[in-house]
Amino acid sequence: MNDNPVLRCIVLVCCGLVIAMAGGCARWIEMMATPGGNQEGQSQLIARDERVPFIMDNIRITRNGSPQNPSAGTEQRILGSFEEIGLFSYLTGTNTAAPPANEKVIRARLSFDEAIDPHAGDAAWKGIVIGASMFILAPFIPLEYDYAAHVSLELERWDGQIKHYESQSAGTARYNLFGATPIMIDELKGHVTENCITDLTRQLVRDTTFFAASSAPIGEPGIRTVSVKSHAPKTSGSTSTVIPVSVPAEP
């Protein structure tokens, strides 16, 4: 057998490089256990003509507490998931025309609160260390990106009864420097969102009888009143804000 030390060194260096590159490109997603996440999905029965339409009235999205523009993609994904469970006759989004007033419908208001922690400070320090080591430490220093979502759904039945549903999920993307891609973050957000929606649909299915057309008579036709008010901005430290107050003039 040819026992060439140079060849042995080259093989060892190549193996080391392959292992380092493979380690440096690693990435994985860890999902936190969600309450009720392990529950089996129970199926319920509902007659076809007992199903009522589902109308998404409003979607509110916040990211780390700051309001965001609701995306059509998010709405479509949520409506698509609700459509899959077969509980409603049809589903419409926020931009579609309202159904006739005397129709039995479920109106929905959804709040989607995202919490993102990219560990920017950690990433910066780790980046400096990795760079200073000429990227040798890249396979051994993992970076992290946390994403959590809390979804609350308010469903109003045609007779005015309201039910609240909530779900939350969180996950962490762990990656080495060379394994980072924008897709990784999308994957993490996708998994967390899917967990939330699955939990919501599970809760909806549990309340199937509540949404059946025969569960309540349609409300008396007439003038239905709604309260109208301006949206109060959620600002921190608003105690110092000066609000002008004036007394109406005597007639």
Next chain:
Amino acid sequence: MKPHSFSAVVFLGILLWVLSATCQAEEIMPHLTVGTQEVGLSAGYLLPHRLTTEHTTKQSGPAFMPSWAMVLTDPIGDSWYRGQILIGAEIVYIQFERPELTHGVGFTPKIKYLFEGTHRIRPYVEFAGGPFYTDLGGRIPEESARFNFVLTAGGGISWFITPQLSFNAGYRFHHISNAGTRLPNIGLNSSLPFGGFSFYF
């Protein structure tokens, strides 16, 4: 055609293409998320700085810097300094035309802070350092070794022509020395104004 004339024609061509692309673009909003990669090429001209009386060499010449970087953070900060951190590396090649025709090549990991700016025009600051080999070492009084280190610090502006393409212009201060591994080690200091482009994907 002389090399300088050819360079001018190429530069004018790029400039015209950039201007036409700018006119067509309605809204340029680069969306740089964690993991976005940047690959770029910059070129500039090295100009000497003789900071002490011991510095006598007027080294100068063109420099080429192909680079790679990756966005490491989402935008951080809430004020004018809001921006993103990138980490990467670049190869520095310098052709010293003066005091004699010699070459230098180095590899420098770098860290870059890309300000959010106006989204389309994003200033940045960067710092890089690493080994640098040059055959100018040993031929000048300031540097005795061929194996040196290069440290650079500077800043620039990235002008996003499309969400994936930016043109960059900036300035760097260059320092070349051998970290005391061999004497004399006075070091070479230079200014490096540069221009280039980057692709983001």
